[in-house]
Amino acid sequence: MAVTTKLEQRVRTLNAAPVRPSAEHVLYWSQMNRRVDSNHALAWAIQRANELKLPVLCYEGLTCTYKMANDRLHTFLLEGVPEMARRLGRLGIGYCFYPRRRREDPNDVLYRLARKAACVVTDDYPTFIAAGHNATVPAKLDVSFSAVDSSCVVPMNVLEKREYAAYTIRPKITRLLPEYLEPCTVTKPQRAWTGTAPEWHVPLTAEEIPALVASCEIDHSVAPSISYMGGRLAAEKLLQHFLKNNLRRYARERNEPAAHATSDMSPYLHFGQISSLEIALAAAEYAQEHDLIASEFLEELIVRRELAFNYARHVENPGSLDNLPDWVKTTLGKHAADPRSPSYTLEEFERAETHDALWNACQTEMLLRGKIHGYYRMYWGKKIIEWSPTCQDALETMIHIHDRYALDGRDPNTYTNILWCFGLHDRPWQERPIFGMIRYMNLEGMKRKTGVDAYLREIGHLQQTGKDPFRVR
Numbered sequence: 001m002a003v004t005t006k007l008e009q010r011v012r013t014l015n016a017a018p019v020r021p022s023a024e025h026v027l028y029w030s031q032m033n034r035r036v037d038s039n040h041a042l043a044w045a046i047q048r049a050n051e052l053k054l055p056v057l058c059y060e061g062l063t064c065t066y067k068m069a070n071d072r073l074h075t076f077l078l079e080g081v082p083e084m085a086r087r088l089g090r091l092g093i094g095y096c097f098y099p100r101r102r103r104e105d106p107n108d109v110l111y112r113l114a115r116k117a118a119c120v121v122t123d124d125y126p127t128f129i130a131a132g133h134n135a136t137v138p139a140k141l142d143v144s145f146s147a148v149d150s151s152c153v154v155p156m157n158v159l160e161k162r163e164y165a166a167y168t169i170r171p172k173i174t175r176l177l178p179e180y181l182e183p184c185t186v187t188k189p190q191r192a193w194t195g196t197a198p199e200w201h202v203p204l205t206a207e208e209i210p211a212l213v214a215s216c217e218i219d220h221s222v223a224p225s226i227s228y229m230g231g232r233l234a235a236e237k238l239l240q241h242f243l244k245n246n247l248r249r250y251a252r253e254r255n256e257p258a259a260h261a262t263s264d265m266s267p268y269l270h271f272g273q274i275s276s277l278e279i280a281l282a283a284a285e286y287a288q289e290h291d292l293i294a295s296e297f298l299e300e301l302i303v304r305r306e307l308a309f310n311y312a313r314h315v316e317n318p319g320s321l322d323n324l325p326d327w328v329k330t331t332l333g334k335h336a337a338d339p340r341s342p343s344y345t346l347e348e349f350e351r352a353e354t355h356d357a358l359w360n361a362c363q364t365e366m367l368l369r370g371k372i373h374g375y376y377r378m379y380w381g382k383k384i385i386e387w388s389p390t391c392q393d394a395l396e397t398m399i400h401i402h403d404r405y406a407l408d409g410r411d412p413n414t415y416t417n418i419l420w421c422f423g424l425h426d427r428p429w430q431e432r433p434i435f436g437m438i439r440y441m442n443l444e445g446m447k448r449k450t451g452v453d454a455y456l457r458e459i460g461h462l463q464q465t466g467k468d469p470f471r472v473r
Helices: 040-052 071-078 081-090 109-114 128-136 166-180 206-214 232-245 247-253 266-270 276-289 295-314 326-334 346-350 357-369 374-386 391-405 412-420 443-449 452-465
Strands: 011-013 025-029 056-063 094-100 117-123 144-148
Touching: 025 040, 025 109, 040 056, 040 117, 040 144, 056 071, 056 081, 056 109, 071 206, 081 094, 081 232, 094 109, 109 117, 117 128, 166 295, 232 247, 232 266, 232 276, 247 276, 247 295, 276 295, 295 412, 346 391, 357 374, 357 391, 357 452, 374 391, 374 412, 391 412, 443 452
Parallel strands: 025 056, 025 117, 056 094, 117 144
Antiparallel strands: 011 144
16 A cells, blocks of 8 residues: 655645646646745645656736735735745746736636646645635646645644534644644755746736736725735745744733734735744744743644634635534524614724724724734624624624735634634633623723723824834835
């Protein structure tokens, strides 16, 4: 019996088509893990190419038609393209970047590139546009199509059933972690790409990004983040800032938004510009070298994040209230007719027009930074439940705002964190109106536990100046 390698454990073959016997390259379609370093999918493509004595071509696309496509999301993603091209070039890997600007532009570049490919390798990802592509594209190709998990430290394939809480997945992750917490090295293919760039390739420099974004048929009303610049180099710089300045105080101050003690890596993780594996290894090494304890950070990065990926992998629609535990459905159903006062519309929530200054500040942070501090996002979500006509209305509001404004939205963590507000991965609490037995959060509790006034001053400064003094440059 053939021995399955750790890399192969990350692979799912999604169609029955064969490898093309006479081909020009192996095609790696970079959908979600838009990086070269620590990319298991790219490593698998290189391994297949070496077996077939072929070069590797990497295809990275950006379409104008994904849900809520806007200047913020486009800009962040495009800021990673120039460095992606440079690092692929240093490895001798071909590169085709194709931005589909308008709906009438060609939408079949992947299929054209696949016609000369021995096989296609892509990213295994359980939400957003990649999940849809991986469900529909393989059947349309006449060559082997495989998806590789490079998002999780412990591969999604290894945990074969849905886990229902951190306490059930934690011992499994802990047992498996020594096996998988090791670097993923991406080496040069044995045969370098020597051909010209495909005709659809659009070279891109940093200076050209604003003009490219402006030319796209997308929502131009959502401006780029004032706090986060996209791309591999920005991710590496932010990680080093966290290790040197925040890791030592993370456990103590992570729930204090004004302290800025968290890593802020979630946008880069979502767009795959850095991997959780790299971050975990760097944090563990730095902690060991400086006699620190990184366990609380690694719990969030690995256990909690991979619980979210496990959830998204094993349910049909991650953003549905149908996935809540039975006790939650029962208690929310019991209180469905409870009066809501005040009650706000989606538009009022979106514009940060409630009576609550803290909630408005949280929403303003989303509008300007493209991200809300995790602890205050819990409060933000709980209040949307309290002030919406129904739980379904509250869910749709939270998803809409994340889809449109959040750099870390459309992610397994997004849906898990939103549904946590409704009781997912939580336990019953004291019963009260509207919430039933799901956890309640209020303003007085936030004032006791966090520096609300400092946070309000900070967000006020962002509004007045349009500049973020905490931005890592």
